[in-house]
Each structure stands twice: as C-alpha cells, then as structure tokens.
Amino acid sequence: MSLNIVQKLCSSPSAAERQGLAELYDRADDPTRMTYLIAMLDADYKDAVEFATFEAESATFKAEAQWHQKLIDTFADVDATQKLKQNVIWLIGDLMPDFADVFDATISLALESKDADIRYQGLVAREKIQRTDREYIDKLVTLLQDGDSDIRILASQGLSRIGDAEASLEALQEASRYAFGIERVEHLFSRAMLGEEGLVPELIKLLGIDRYCFVAAKTLGKLGDPEACDALMRVAKGWFVDPTVRVEAAWAAAKCGCDEATELLESLARKKRGNPAYAKEALASLYGDGERS
Numbered sequence: 647m648s649l650n651i652v653q654k655l656c657s658s659p660s661a662a663e664r665q666g667l668a669e670l671y672d673r674a675d676d677p678t679r680m681t682y683l684i685a686m687l688d689a690d691y692k693d694a695v696e697f698a699t700f701e702a703e704s705a706t707f708k709a710e711a712q713w714h715q716k717l718i719d720t721f722a723d724v725d726a727t728q729k730l731k732q733n734v735i736w737l738i739g740d741l742m743p744d745f746a747d748v749f750d751a752t753i754s755l756a757l758e759s760k761d762a763d764i765r766y767q768g769l770v771a772r773e774k775i776q777r778t779d780r781e782y783i784d785k786l787v788t789l790l791q792d793g794d795s796d797i798r799i800l801a802s803q804g805l806s807r808i809g810d811a812e813a814s815l816e817a818l819q820e821a822s823r824y825a826f827g828i829e830r831v832e833h834l835f836s837r838a839m840l841g842e843e844g845l846v847p848e849l850i851k852l853l854g855i856d857r858y859c860f861v862a863a864k865t866l867g868k869l870g871d872p873e874a875c876d877a878l879m880r881v882a883k884g885w886f887v888d889p890t891v892r893v894e895a896a897w898a899a900a901k902c903g904c905d906e907a908t909e910l911l912e913s914l915a916r917k918k919r920g921n922p923a924y925a926k927e928a929l930a931s932l933y934g935d936g937e938r939s
Contacts, residue, residue, distance in 0.1 A: 671697060680713050684720055687733035698737050714745065718752050731756075732763045739771035746775045757785065762794040769800050776807070783813045790821040798825070799832045806836035815840045828861050835865040850877045853895075860891050867898030875904040882910055889920035897928040908932065 671682050683701060686694035701713075720726055721734045735756045738749045749771070756768025769789065772782070786808075789801035798821070805814040815837060822833040831852060838845045846869065852862040859881060866874040881887055881895035893914055899907035911932070915925035 676710060677712060680716050684716065684730070684734075687737075688727060688730040690729050690733070694733070698733070698740075701737075714741075714748050718749065721752050721755065728761050728764070731759070732761065732767060735764055735767040735771065739767055739774060742771050742774035743776070757789075762792075762797065765792065766794065766797050766800070769797060769804075773800065773804055773807075778808045778810075780813065783808060783810055787814055787817040790817055795829050799829050802829075802832050802836045806839040809840060811840040811842075815842060827858055831858060831861050831865055835868065838869050846871045846873050850874055853877055853881055860888075860894050863891065863895045863898045867894070867901040870901050870903070872903045875899050875902045875907075878902065879904060879907060879910075882907060889914075890924055893921055893925045893928055896925075897932065900932055 667686075671679060671686075674682060679701075683694065683697055686697065717734050717738055721731055721738075726734075735752070738752060741749065753768050753771050756764050757772065759765050759768070783805065786801045786804045790798055790805075792798050792801070802818060802821070805818060808814070818833055818837050818840070819842075822830060822837065825833050831849065834845045834849055846866065849862050849866050849869075850873075852858045853866075855862075863878060863881060866878060878895045878899035882892050882899055884892065887895075893911065896907045896911040896914060900911060908929075911925055911929055914920060915922050915929055917925075
C-alpha cells in the first residue's frame with residue numbers, strides 16, 4: 647500500500663477506512679510504520695496521537711536509531727508543516743530524558759521557533775531532562791519575557807525547580823511586575839521557593855478572587871506557611887465555595903499546620919456530595935500514601 651493511499655485514508659471520516667488504516671499500520675515493518683506515522687501526524691489524523699504514544703513507549707521505537715533520525719530530519723525539514731513539527735516535538739518530549747543527547751539540537755531549534763506551541767513543547771521536553779546548568783538558567787530567564795503566558799509560567803516553574811536565587815530571583819521579580827492572574831501566582835511561588843520572604847500576604851489576597859482561589863490555595867499549601875491558616879480555613883468552610891476549591895483550601899491549611907483542616911478534609915471525603923474523590927486523594931497525600939502535582 648503506497649504512502650499516498652495512507653494520506654488519503656487519514657483525511658477520510660469513514661470508520662471503516664480508519665480501521666483499515668489501523669490494520670495497515672499494524673502490519674507494516676518498522677521503517678514503513680514510521681513513515682506512516684509521520685504522514686498521520688502531518689495530516690493531524692485523530693488516532694495518530696494514540697499510535698505515537700504507543701510507539702514512544704515501545705522498546706522498538708526507543709531502540710531504533712533510524713526512527714530517531716526520522717524525527718530529527720522531519721523537524722528540520724523546511725517544507726514540514728507547523729502542525730507536523732508540533733506533533734514531532736511533542737513525540738520527542740515523550741522520549742525524554744532517555745535520549746536527551748540524541749535530540750538536544752532539535753529541542754534547541756524548537757525553543758527558537760516562531761510557533762508558540764512548538765516552543766512550549768520544546769520547553770516541556772527540556773524540563774524533563776531537568777538541566778541545572780547556568781546556560782539553561784539563562785535561557786529560562788529569557789523565556790520569562792516570551793510572548794506566550796504558558797511558556798512564561800513553565801519557565802518560572804523551571805527556575806524554582808533549579809533553585810539558584812542568585813541567577814534568577816531578580817529576573818523573576820522583574821517579570822512579576824507585568825504578570826497577572828495565575829501567572830502572577832506562579833511567579834510568587836517561584837520567588838518564595840527561591841527564598842524571598844513576605845509574599846504570603848499577597849497570595850492570601852488572591853484567595854478572595856474566585857478565578858485565582860484554587861491555584862493560590864495550592865501555592866500556599868506548597869509553601870506551608872502557618873500565616874495562611876485562617877484565610878485558607880475561611881475558604882474551606884465557605885458555603886458557596888466550589889467543592890473542589892474547598893478541598894484544595896482544606897489540604898493547603900493542613901499543610902500549613904492547621905489540625906482542624908485535616909478533620910474537615912476527612913469530613914469532605916465522607917460526603918456524598920461535593921468532590922469526595924478529590925478529598926480522598928488530598929488525604930492520601932497528607933498521610934504519605936500518594937503524591938499531588
């Protein structure tokens with residue numbers, strides 16, 4: 647079956663033809679399957695992500711240098727569509743950190759792309775490597791001024807992960823002057839993790855704004871400052887507060903040392919209404935039986 651037919655099948659809404667493409671893909675040898683996968687990613691075929699995820703997790707895909715080179719060449723191809731490059735750099739991210747050396751140059755290209763989605767996926771891939779060198783810190787500082795807010799937030803998170811206050815705190819403080827909403831909350835958290843004091847009162851104020859309350863509560867919980875206990879408990883006990891936000895505020899208050907918050911969280915986990923599943927997950931993390939992002 648030729649590549650042209652594969653490309654035609656990608657654009658077909660027919661369930662039968664989609665099934666035929668899946669069967670064709672499964673029967674192909676490794677090099678041919680990779681060619682088909684690139685064609686499907688280029689066409690933004692609806693099942694391509696599922697195929698790509700499977701391949702990224704397979705031993706064959708990870709071990710075959712020719713597959714890696716195909717991704718590198720495809721991303722570097724000047725005629726490749728932006729959508730194809732977005733999908734390819736996403737797939738490369740799934741191979742991190744095992745093949746960081748193989749794809750380092752490609753990720754660097756992605757970070758310089760004019761396409762925000764490509765830059766973002768490139769930064770996601772680079773963060774999976776968890777570099778801490780000064781060159782990477784300088785790149786993250788530069789990305790604090792990126793035109794895309796998601797990239798700025800991820801850069802802020804990267805700087806807090808590295809923890810080099812001398813190299814990045816001043817840049818984060820400057821970036822915070824122009825940051826609003828969730829981005830500002832992320833900046834405040836990063837600055838606090840880098841050792842800056844006196845930021846908890848501003849995060850407490852953000853608890854009073856509905857659209858920022860959840861992320862502000864999560865951030866205060868991560869910081870664990872007892873100063874935030876009373877404000878978090880007011881949110882957690884609120885009658886007209888979103889159930890998920892109540893759970894988050896109760897978890898955060900417990901992390902800040904409020905014993906009453908743990909009891910409230912246990913109560914929320916027993917309720918039939920609200921979000922008991924989320925409350926149970928929060929409790930598990932408090933008791934060391936689970937992790938939260």
